[in-house]
Amino acid sequence: MGDHIEEVWPEEVLSNAWHGEAAVGKVADSAAKWGAKRDTEFPSRPLAAEEIDYTNWRDGRVGWGVVLPFRDGWSRDDLAIGADAPEPIRQLIAARDNAPIFRYVPSLGSGVLRRILPDGKESDLSFDGARGIGPIAVPWYLLIVGSPKEIPWGVQYQLQTNAFVGRLDLDATGLENYVSALLSDWGGSDRNVATPVVWTVDKGHPDITRLMRKTITDRIVDCFRVDKEFDISGSGYLTDGSASVKALADALGERRPAFVVTSSHGSTSPLENAAEMAKQLGGLVDQQGAVLANPSAYALAPPAGSIWYSHACCSAGCNDRSAFDGIFEAGSTLDVVLKDIANIGALTAPLPRALLGAKRPIGAFVGHVEPTFDRTLRWPSTGQVTAHDIVGALYNKLHLAKRPPIGYAMKTYYQGVAGLLLQYSQDLDALANLGKKGLSRAFDARFIALDRLAMVLLGDPTVRLPLPSN
Incomplete structure (x- = not known):
């Protein structure tokens, strides 16, 4: 970076967490210590080069498998065949050629999975070994089945840097609905790939919703407007006074979109009441303050x-401790919100659970396990927007003519994590020469990397948009 670039240490950070007003936080003195931590796990390797068609999960060199919790009290024989899995998941495994089953074992850490074979052999497998389908291979497509209490979000963060990963955290009826629809390839659905819906709340500068609109939704809308395959006119783009929950519901009913994008604050109310907050956590807060949970x-x-992408605080869920704990001044609204969210414990947000488990379920939901911040959408030192990879994943990849799976499309976004963490490490190593300038760069690189990891896919990673009808 040239000498003309001014390094900017953060004083205050905006977020899209909403508790009747947007949560903000002055950066605490302790943030310097947080920015210099070395406890962030590095992805073991970048995603593979394109010598194989990684959009074809049925290819044995690519493959699809299931990740389940390791459960005590079950025999090795039962664990090997997934006898402990919910019945719909057993049906899905059987329908996909008796797909391989992997176990999350807490003592192994987040980047290693255990494979128990029917012959009794066990292998603990990382992503540096064989890939695809085989007794000691790890598939590129992985479906985590279980709540984030059973298989932590941190496991999904790690796996998604090395594979194409989704999660199903549904009750018995929800799983039955989802798997039945998935196996029928969404038979009977009237989804229309040509009529997407984009819905974005904009409360004006300096609220973060203005930045979210300018860096994400407006750019996606611009892509659709110049592509003759898509019609984004009328209720295809709802913003300002049109960004109400009712208008969104009406647009979904009228346009039947195969692809939905929403950006808004996410609900974190009421503070200091974990049970009530959990009921609407991450619910989309519309222009008038109504909450969709x-x-x-x-x-x-x-x-x-x-397929639904939601850029909102905790739109996918929350964790029992925020990755950003320790940055913000004690007592600031953002510090209070992060701690109150953590008091809920790790869970999947109610909106995606309802959408994925419905009688007519959606295929996939992409959202956040944390708040997102103004500082992670635009590099403070250069003004450069960091959201290009979101647009790249959701339009340039997902909407390719061959309609690749959503898990594959998201690789564009997660690939950037390795570079950010490498920059973080290099800036820490150069602290002696760069001083506070290097510390601010390290802080931002770590901040953006952890924000990026906290975006997760809910649903099966093989879900794709339908081919256009001729």
Whole structure:
């Protein structure tokens, strides 16, 4: 970076966490210590070069498998065949050629999975070995089945830097609905790939929703506007006064989009009441302050098999400790919100659970396990927008003519983590020469990397948009 670039140490950070107002936090003195931590796990390797068609999960060199918790009290024989898995998941495994089953074992850490074979052999497998289908190979497509209490979010963060990963955390009825629709390839769905819906709240500068609109949703809309395959007119793009929950529900009913994008604050109310907060955590806060956490309350029903991206605080869920704990001044609204969210414990947010487990379930939901911040959307030192990879994943990859799976499309986004963590490490090593300038760069690199890892895919990673009808 040239000498003309001014390094900017953060004083205050905006977020899209909402508790009646947007949570903000002055950066605490302890943030310097946080920025210099070395406890961030590095991805073991970048995603593979394109010598194989990684969009074809049925290819044995690519493969698809299931990750389940290791459960005590079950025999090795039962664990090997997934006898402990919910019945719909056993059906899915059988339908996909008796797909391999892997176990998360806490003592192994987040980047190693255990494979128990029917012959009794056990192998602990990392992502540096064989890939695809085989007794000691790890597939490129992995479906985590279980809550983040059973298989922590941190495991998904690590796996998604080395594979194409989704998660299902649904009750018995939800799993039955989802797997049945998945195995029928969303048969009977009226989803229309040509009529996407983009919905974005904009509360004006300096609220973070303005930055989210300018860096993400406006750019996605611009892509659709110049592509003759898509129609984004009318209720295809809802913003400002049109960004209400009712307008969104109406647009989904009228346009039947195969692809939905929303950006807004995510609900974190009421503070200091974990049980009540959990009921609407990450719910989309519309322009007038209404919260969408329960689709049935608004008769909101996206088409079966559709893919939904939600840029909102905790839109995918929350963790029992924020990765950003220790940055913000004690007592600031953002510090309080992060701690109150953590008091809920690790869970999947109610909105994606309802959408994925519905009678006519959506195919995939991409969202965040943390708040997102103004500082992670734009490099403070250069003003450069960091959201290009979001647009690249959701438009340039997902909407390719061959319609690749959502898990594959998201690799564009996760590949950037390795470079950010390498920069973080290099800046720490150069602290002696760079001083506070190097510390601010290290802080930002770690901040953006952890923000990026906290975006997760819910649903099966093989879900894709339908081919356009001729």
